[in-house]
Amino acid sequence: MANVEYSKGLEGVIAAESSICKVDGENGKLYYEGYSIEDLVAQCSFEEVTYLLLYGELPNEREYTWFQKHMRASRDISEPIRHMIREFPDDAHPMELLQSVVAYLSGYVEHKIQHSAHCNCRDPLHQVVQLATVVATYERFKTGRSYIEPSKTLSHGANFLYMLTGEEPDELEGSIMDDCLILHAEHGFNASTFTARVVASTISTCYSAISAAIGALFGSLHGGANEKVMQMVDEIGDPAKAPAWVNRALDEKRKVMGMGHRVYKAPDPRATVMESYLHKLSEKNGDFRYYEILKAVERTFRERMEEKGKPIYPNVDFFSGAVYRLLGIPIRLYTPIFAMARASGWLAHVLEQRADNRIYRPKALYVGERDKSILPMNERP
Ligand SMILES: CC(C)(COP(=O)(O)OP(=O)(O)OC[C@H]1O[C@@H](n2cnc3c(N)ncnc32)[C@H](O)[C@@H]1OP(=O)(O)O)[C@@H](O)C(=O)NCCC(=O)NCCS
Structure with missing residues (x-):
């Protein structure tokens, strides 16, 4: 083994x-x-x-x-x-x-x-x-x-x-x-x-x-980040309010949803494509509000992270919620x-x-006790 x-x-x-x-x-x-x-x-x-x-x-x-x-x-x-x-x-x-x-x-x-x-x-x-x-x-x-x-x-x-x-x-x-x-x-x-x-x-x-x-x-912890991104967008409501919102979130040590990724340490390629779709749909609808709020959030977030030497980019969920919203x-x-x-x-x-199957069977590191004696029920704490 x-x-x-x-x-x-x-x-x-x-x-x-x-x-x-x-x-x-x-x-x-x-x-x-x-x-x-x-x-x-x-x-x-x-x-x-x-x-x-x-x-x-x-x-x-x-x-x-x-x-x-x-x-x-x-x-x-x-x-x-x-x-x-x-x-x-x-x-x-x-x-x-x-x-x-x-x-x-x-x-x-x-x-x-x-x-x-x-x-x-x-x-x-x-x-x-x-x-x-x-x-x-x-x-x-x-x-x-x-x-x-x-x-x-x-x-x-x-x-x-x-x-x-x-x-x-x-x-x-x-x-x-x-x-x-x-x-x-x-x-x-x-x-x-x-x-x-x-x-x-x-x-x-x-x-x-x-x-x-x-x-x-x-x-x-798995699905659902784009829901939270849209809640953030709705809460911000106006691109001009985005910098203050992001600064406050980071000062309060809160996560900005849709930013960062466990695996991507360069721009998430899916986010780049998604952003272009959001741009196209905003153009079609003649309304760039969601796009501008998200870009303002991204700008402030990245500036703050770069000050700390941490290049962190949007992930796919950052733009997908707004795309879905514009699709109704x-x-x-x-x-x-x-x-x-x-x-x-x-x-x-x-x-x-x-x-090419083999049944998954990992082990746990046992940290419990052994050889404990069973007390009669009326003596148990
Ligand atoms: C996805 C995530 C868990 C990856 O975290 P990670 O592996 O720790 O990422 P990094 O190692 O690049 O993080 C470096 C630092 O940036 C911070 N950071 C990363 N993403 C951040 C975010 N979205 N908001 C605020 N801070 C963030 C981390 O807390 C860490 O800070 P520290 O060095 O002070 O501990 C994280 O970016 C996150 O929570 N993002 C928001 C949730 C999200 O969009 N999830 C969907 C993923 S597809």
């Missing part, structure tokens, strides 16, 4: 080999299967990127036609799932709903597949495709509106906006939404992806793995959107784990 040192939170521990994603934090680069994130958003759709993550290569025309048709045919959700969404407790979080829906899907899809052949999660693709329908339908039901049948002609991102609002988005909005999903589709061995791989390593179903990953993403998406859907994008990456990791 390998002789390894204790590392709290497994920080720095290499637990598997993977060729899916490289986060090059020193140089601010991100690659999916060797392709840079900038090239992927510029040239590919989310459906193409999903194919890339699952099969390790970009599809040719024939493969893409088949895959796209297959993904689009899986968009509709059945009445039992609609019923589940309708009846879900009103004050529950949509992430809890997503987690339950995926586990429920396992009950009536995965078993059939396991019985017919070895488990092949690529086939139904429900986790990736239907999560978008579930999120949009959740919002519609919550706001007293009816179910919208998914489109078979729109991209995955544009169809999500269509199902949410009932109106087809214009080309710019549809393509920005699709690109936002690409930007969030994968990011290496983070907590939720690791969770998916641990579950997959027991040869549990893909649905159990994705459902568990959604549970991990729900935690406030409410804050409560931000983390579910992260999940519906990341499902592609989780599934890719589940497949990679299965292809």
Whole structure:
């Protein structure tokens, strides 16, 4: 057995080999299967990127036609799932709903597949495709509106906006939404992806793995920073007030959400792309308020950090909330959107784990006692 040192939170521990994603934090680069994130958003759709993550290569025309048709045919959700969404407790979080829906899907899809052949999660693709329908339908039901049948002609991102609002988005909005999903589709061995791989390593179903990953993403240390960024933007309200707000936050030793990253020590490439989308949408709407508030926050924050010799840049969450706001998406859907994008990456990791599996079994450093004697109950303190 390998002789390894204790590392709290497994920080720095290499637990598997993977060729899916490289986060090059020193140089601010991100690659999916060797392709840079900038090239992927510029040239590919989310459906193409999903194919890339699952099969390790970009599809040719024939493969893409088949895959796209297959993904689009899986968009509709059945009445039992609609019923589940309708009846879900009103004050529950949509992430809890997503987690339950995926586990429920396992009950009536995965078993059939396991019985017919070895488990092949690529086939139904429900986790990736239907999560978008579930999120949009959740919002519609919550706001007293009816179910919208998914489109078979729109991209995955544009169809999500269509199902949410009932109106087809214009080309710019549809393509920005699709690109936002690409930007969030994968990011290496983070907590939720690791969770998916641990579950997959027991040869549990893909649905159990994705459902568990959604549970991990729900935690406030993982998903959710963009919600807090938008709360900050709303609180600041005016670009001129941003410097004072940031200075006060830093003086009070509070974190400025959306700034900094554990891995990126150079600009997060996803943030650079996101910023350009925010600029485009602000231009289209003729309203640069969110953009200007965020840029003013960034300027003051970076000046303060540079005084201390710490170059810290915006991460992807810094601009994504404002992009979603301008696309008409409410804050409560931000983390579910992260999940519906990341499902592609989780599934890719589940497949990679299965292809060369070893069940995860780390150890804990035991710091408890031994050989204690059991006192009769009436003598216990
Ligand atoms: C992501 C994060 C946890 C990384 O923290 P980290 O690994 O400690 O980052 P660094 O080592 O680069 O931090 C260096 C210093 O800058 C400070 N710093 C980093 N990000 C900061 C932020 N957003 N606000 C205030 N101070 C920050 C750290 O506290 C640390 O200060 P110290 O040297 O006095 O202890 C941190 O940047 C953060 O909390 N950001 C805000 C939350 C967020 O946006 N999360 C989403 C990430 S995708």
